[in-house]
Amino acid sequence: MSRSGQCGYVCSVPRPRLPRAVVRAGALTVAAPFAVAAALIVTDAVKKYRRDTTEVKFPHLPPLDGEVAGTRTRLFTYGEDLYADMLAAIRGAQHTIMLESYIWKGDAIGAEFKDALIEAADRGVSVYVIFDGFANLVVPREFLQFPERVHVLRYPAFRPGLLTLNVRHSGRDHRKILVVDDEIGFVGGYNIGSLYATDWRDTHLRLEGPAVWDLRNAFVDFWNSTRRSHLPVLPDPGSDLWEPHIRPARNAPGHLLFPIRGIYLQAIDRAQSHIYITQAYFIPDHEILDALLAAARRGVDVRVIVPENSNHVVTDWLSRGFYSSLLAGGVTIWLFQDAMVHAKTATIDGVWTTIGTANIDRLSLSGNYEINMEIYDEGLAAQMERVFESDLSNCRELTAEEWEERGRVARISERVLAPLRPLM
Known part of the structure; x- marks a missing residue:
């Protein structure tokens, strides 16, 4: 038999055990976001069940x-x-x-x-x-x-x-x-x-x-x-x-191709006048968030339309986790009323437009197969600005003052849910 040190034979050294309190705390940290998400989903389902099924109306333009x-x-x-x-x-x-x-x-x-x-x-x-x-x-x-x-x-x-x-x-x-x-x-x-x-x-x-x-x-x-x-x-x-004036950007995760995020970043970085974004689910990563805030700092009019209440309540809460930074940085947030806005579009400086299937979130920008058309044309950009103005007529602006008055439970929920952002 082989020997090791003074043990006489090979010694089995027990692994140190983590204190039970630490293990429980870690388990709670992992479970908490999912528990809060589940509670939000159940609550939202009950609200929707009780809600009157009235006809949905919102402004829209002819083709x-x-x-x-x-x-x-x-x-x-x-x-x-x-x-x-x-x-x-x-x-x-x-x-x-x-x-x-x-x-x-x-x-x-x-x-x-x-x-x-x-x-x-x-x-x-x-x-x-x-x-x-x-x-x-x-x-x-x-x-x-x-x-x-x-x-x-x-x-x-x-x-x-x-x-x-x-x-x-x-x-x-x-x-x-x-x-x-x-x-x-x-x-x-x-x-x-x-x-x-x-x-x-x-x-x-x-x-x-x-x-x-x-x-x-x-x-x-x-x-x-x-x-x-x-x-x-x-x-x-x-x-x-x-x-070059009209071309596709195609995300293909199986081939490690993710150009849609790139076209957004390049266009935002070029912006001099205005950025109008409409998104169903808006959970920007750090680079897109920083680019939007940098544009606002240099005087660009940055506006984002999102649904006040989308069909995915957890996504709404994850999106709200960015509102403090956006509002403090001069980005205006517009909440679409009484209907789901599901568009994935942006138009910048009256010349650049993207229309497609990708949301500004990690799932769309690095997980899903997606396609967005990137179009450089003043005529189409003007049409998209008309669409944006029409949508604004059905929005209310979320002010920094209103956002700061939200309750403690909302603030805690935003922080607890933050670890779920990479999954959305």
């Missing part, structure tokens, strides 16, 4: 037409207008339809889209569909089953990173894309469902012309890299278009 570098554009701020245009494009398809949606409700609007796609396949159109499995867990499985002539890719509901809370390996396919005949494309924040047609304020963009290739390419790349063997490979033609 706004324009042109950017040879591509015709149409800006949508109301779901009914958008869905009518999307369905018309699907029903007029001659060759191919590529539809990708994060959420696809099994309601009347959802069924209308499903029927239109099947009818297109019946007349010989090649139809390809992608939807996110996790986002549609509450949708009856049979609703999202299609005839074999419709090619369907269901992005897996559960991914391995979920167990380790790694957003890069657990994020979702959060994109919303429609491409018809490689000639007409749609991208933006709208999912598919009756709720979004009339009750949510969102923003979507239609493209017709050369820039549609970018949306097609985004769909094809995701399809070919994610498809299973029973699904066909889509052709991946190149393009001779190099147009």
Whole structure:
């Protein structure tokens, strides 16, 4: 037998045990944010259940037409207008339809889209569909089953990173894309469902012309890299278009590509006059927060519209954790009233605009598959400023004085929930 020191034989040295009080304190620290989040979710659900189901009304503009570098554009701020245009494009398809949606409700609007796609396949159109499995867990499985002539890719509901809370390996396919005949494309924040047609304020963009290739390419790349063997490979033609005035930024966590955060930072750093941001879920990281505060310090008019009460109460509270810094730094916060604003847009200095699917939070900027169009055009920026002004008419400004008067429970809850920010 081997010997060790004066023990005579190899000694087993016991590991020091942490005091029981320290272990309990650590467990409470980890559990507290989740406990507070659970309490908020239950309380919010009860409030929504008791709330009167009155008709939701908010200002919105008719579709706004324009042109950017040879591509015709149409800006949508109301779901009914958008869905009518999307369905018309699907029903007029001659060759191919590529539809990708994060959420696809099994309601009347959802069924209308499903029927239109099947009818297109019946007349010989090649139809390809992608939807996110996790986002549609509450949708009856049979609703999202299609005839074999419709090619369907269901992005897996559960991914391995979920167990380790790694957003890069657990994020979702959060994109919303429609491409018809490689000639007409749609991208933006709208999912598919009756709720979004009339009750949510969102923003979507239609493209017709050369820039549609970018949306097609985004769909094809995701399809070919994610498809299973029973699904066909889509052709991946190149393009001779190099147009810097309208181009996509595509987050692809599986390939370590995260350009959307970069386009925001570059545009914010360039701002001289004004920054208008509209976000459903606003949880900026330190770099974006610092860039916004630096812009405000140099005299830029920085305004952020968020819902006063979104459909995710925990996200609301996490967002509020930044309000003190933003308000103290000269950023104005505008709370959208009596409806959910779900847009993911920004426009800066009357020249730069982004419209897409990504929120300013860690999940969108480093975890999900996302796509935002980056557009440098005064005409479209002017339209986006009209949209922003319309939305402001349905907002109330949150003042620093009002925010400082919030109660002690709210302040404590904000601090306790802060560790959850990297997960959202």
